Amino acid sequence: MSDEQGECDICQKPASQKCGACHNVFYCCKEHQKSGWKKHKKVCRPFKCNMLKLKAEVHNDDNLGRHLRATKDIKPGEVVLQESPLIWGPAQVTVPVCLGCGNAVTEKNSRPCNKCGWPVCSETCEKAPGHIPECRYTVLRGDRVSLKNFGVIHPLYQCITVLRCLYQKQFLPEVWKKLDVLQSHCEERKNTHKYEQDRVTIAQFILKFFKLNNVFTEEEILRVSGIVMINSHEVPLTEPPHVAIYESTSMFEHDCSANCTKSFTNKGGLVIAAGKHIRKGDHLSICYTDPLWGTPNRRHHLYQSKFFWCSCKRCLDTTEFGTLFSALKCQSSPCNGYLLPNTFIENNNNEKGCDWACTKCPNIFSAYAVQDLVERIGKDLADMPKGVSKDCKQFMKENEQFLHPNHFYLTDVKFALSQLIGQEKPGGLPGVSDEDLELKARLCQGLVNLFRILIPGESRVRGLLLFELHASMAEIGRRRDDPAELHTLLLESKSILQEAVDLLKHEPDSLPEGKIYKQAVVNLKELEFVLRTVHKTIGDSPM
Numbered sequence: 001m002s003d004e005q006g007e008c009d010i011c012q013k014p015a016s017q018k019c020g021a022c023h024n025v026f027y028c029c030k031e032h033q034k035s036g037w038k039k040h041k042k043v044c045r046p047f048k049c050n051m052l053k054l055k056a057e058v059h060n061d062d063n064l065g066r067h068l069r070a071t072k073d074i075k076p077g078e079v080v081l082q083e084s085p086l087i088w089g090p091a092q093v094t095v096p097v098c099l100g101c102g103n104a105v106t107e108k109n110s111r112p113c114n115k116c117g118w119p120v121c122s123e124t125c126e127k128a129p130g131h132i133p134e135c136r137y138t139v140l141r142g143d144r145v146s147l148k149n150f151g152v153i154h155p156l157y158q159c160i161t162v163l164r165c166l167y168q169k170q171f172l173p174e175v176w177k178k179l180d181v182l183q184s185h186c187e188e189r190k191n192t193h194k195y196e197q198d199r200v201t202i203a204q205f206i207l208k209f210f211k212l213n214n215v216f217t218e219e220e221i222l223r224v225s226g227i228v229m230i231n232s233h234e235v236p237l238t239e240p241p242h243v244a245i246y247e248s249t250s251m252f253e254h255d256c257s258a259n260c261t262k263s264f265t266n267k268g269g270l271v272i273a274a275g276k277h278i279r280k281g282d283h284l285s286i287c288y289t290d291p292l293w294g295t296p297n298r299r300h301h302l303y304q305s306k307f308f309w310c311s312c313k314r315c316l317d318t319t320e321f322g323t324l325f326s327a328l329k330c331q332s333s334p335c336n337g338y339l340l341p342n343t344f345i346e347n348n349n350n351e352k353g354c355d356w357a358c359t360k361c362p363n364i365f366s367a368y369a370v371q372d373l374v375e376r377i378g379k380d381l382a383d384m385p386k387g388v389s390k391d392c393k394q395f396m397k398e399n400e401q402f403l404h405p406n407h408f409y410l411t412d413v414k415f416a417l418s419q420l421i422g423q424e425k426p427g428g429l430p431g432v433s434d435e436d437l438e439l440k441a442r443l444c445q446g447l448v449n450l451f452r453i454l455i456p457g458e459s460r461v462r463g464l465l466l467f468e469l470h471a472s473m474a475e476i477g478r479r480r481d482d483p484a485e486l487h488t489l490l491l492e493s494k495s496i497l498q499e500a501v502d503l504l505k506h507e508p509d510s511l512p513e514g515k516i517y518k519q520a521v522v523n524l525k526e527l528e529f530v531l532r533t534v535h536k537t538i539g540d541s542p543m
């Protein structure tokens, strides 16, 4: 069904008129639209947002539901949207956190809120607007909260974010109107284990603990917990990260090779910028899962957490745009081909999938053999001590014989190694051997090239790699005796650093990426100064 054609909601005949408010249902004529309104108004949830109007508009189709399409060309790095959260709260599974600022609390660094007893870390946090809902409901309940166990996952917190949404429903209809229109996948969630778990740990708990039986129903609470599950974003600004729901961002569709990137502001706002050139009419997407996982893992995660089987271009293409990010090496000697399945998406519920065939010889590797091998290597990776370059090198040596050089497990380890070289010992890059320095530069460059194709929207990870690459290039230059060679390498380092600055410019300085951005800006000025000096030494050269 195209955007413009559908089935009449009343008589199922072909129809082209849509409900003018939500654009969700079709009618063949005005009469059917009128007679259908009584039923439809109960589910009509129009999405209106002024913020998006300049660069994108909301469309709707059977597969994606509401989604965004660009209303004009958008350049890489250009901000598409910036917004504050509608609601924020602790993650469902969390250690005790301050309900004013979201950071973990201990018995020593917190005190009970004077009104309700929930632990907070300061007077400012006690008075924070975000804390009002649970504070008010606890006071109305007539009994303070008294927390004894800190530093371990605490069940009391499971309900807080949902409770904060319900508070909007009861007291702040303007905010509730915006939350109410968001996708909850209520029907699909029914009969799942998670739904039954939420019924007990969130819905029944809220009704009993806060004595809200006369205010909300179990169904209502479960719908809100669906809205939180489908639309919340993990915000890494606190330790542990909290979750937040954003109004317009909730309309972005998912793509495993998204064209937009998301960054947070220091105050918990969200900035969505184009990660690549976007043309008028293109769908705008962000990635809901970890884009550096293998395809079956990404797809299962999306199904479990967001209730759809992804069939984006990357999931449909087993070569993942020719990167062979999931490919295994063919073990038939002397073949140097790679093994891939026909498809990753036909067997959504069949864990093993289909057999894998070699790209060069007739060799076939059974789905079971693939799974055993991939599981074995995955387990080795999980068991590998983190943060030690020696172990990364050993893992690469042992597994390069089985995996394509771009394989997601090798990519994971290469990324870790590229960051570790120069950071393990106090001397920094000047203390690193020539061999390791060259290796770091090679790894960073290889990963940048791979990510440019595979995940163009992930500006942050490319920015970090380019920052490390510029430092390696400059250090390689410093070790050369020839001023002309030094000059060439410094020029290259400067252009790499400029790209890193552009990619990291939306990162907040409270996060490591933002700190690297600040350092990159300083380094850029220093590099320009050094280049001027070298330039004078060797005579006329471009800068």
Ligand SMILES: C[S@@+](CC[C@H](N)C(=O)[O-])C[C@H]1O[C@@H](n2cnc3c(N)ncnc32)[C@H](O)[C@@H]1O
Residues within 6 Å of the ligand: 063, 064, 065, 066, 067, 181, 182, 183, 185, 230, 231, 250, 251, 252, 253, 254, 255, 306, 307, 308, 309, 310, 311, 312
């Ligand atoms: C955050 S909401 C996005 C807005 C949603 N389409 C709506 O109408 O409210 C996430 C939901 O959108 C749908 N969705 C997003 N990306 C999708 C994709 N690539 N394929 C299929 N469904 C998608 C899924 O139903 C998912 O649970």
